Amino acid sequence: MSQEKAIIGKAKEVKPLIINNEMTKDVEKRILIGKSNYGAPNFVMRLFTVKPGGYSPKHSHRWEHEIFIVKGKAEVYDGEKYNAVEAGSFVYVPGGIEHQLKNAGDEDLEFICVIPTSADEE
């Protein structure tokens, strides 16, 4: 896929995948920029919204995350302990490190999370 101009979009207009299961509570995932939608070759930018009381799974995988907290308050498990983290912070999760983000506030937690395309977009 090739474009002749840049693509501009509003994150909240991207249809979310709503995730609720044994490991995950009240998480919305939006793939903003990836291979599947715009042919981006190397990495995938996703926006996650975690409702108050919600959390992402506590898990690890072989690929890395580069995360920026856009809004709200989080508790971030870094492989050893939970840390209070606020909007304007970044988190680098190397491959193989167990991690989790919980909403620790009473408004939505929003964060950008970038992964390699090779991780696929799931």
Place this chain on the structure above:
Amino acid sequence: MSQEKAIIGKAKEVKPLIINNEMTKDVEKRILIGKSNYGAPNFVMRLFTVKPGGYSPKHSHRWEHEIFIVKGKAEVYDGEKYNAVEAGSFVYVPGGIEHQLKNAGDEDLEFICVIPTSADEE
């Protein structure tokens, strides 16, 4: 470089490179997560702050950008025209497309911009 836990930091505590030249006005660049600081293998997350009246260069290069507008108002050149873009929007600039971000408001414009490591960190 390998870590045993995730790295957590505050973006504004990262020392900025302040850029003012013929092409660029009142831009602060912070490398949040990259190969040089944390050994991130594939892509580099930067935070740019553009002061009111400031702008990034109008230019193109062979690598792509994945951008998320965190704060403020921008005018984004997409290769064809300027577009009004607000916080909560994303911009995908494929390699080879001319682009520019201008601060179009009266507060700081902040955006996350991710590039491949192969682009190096300049």
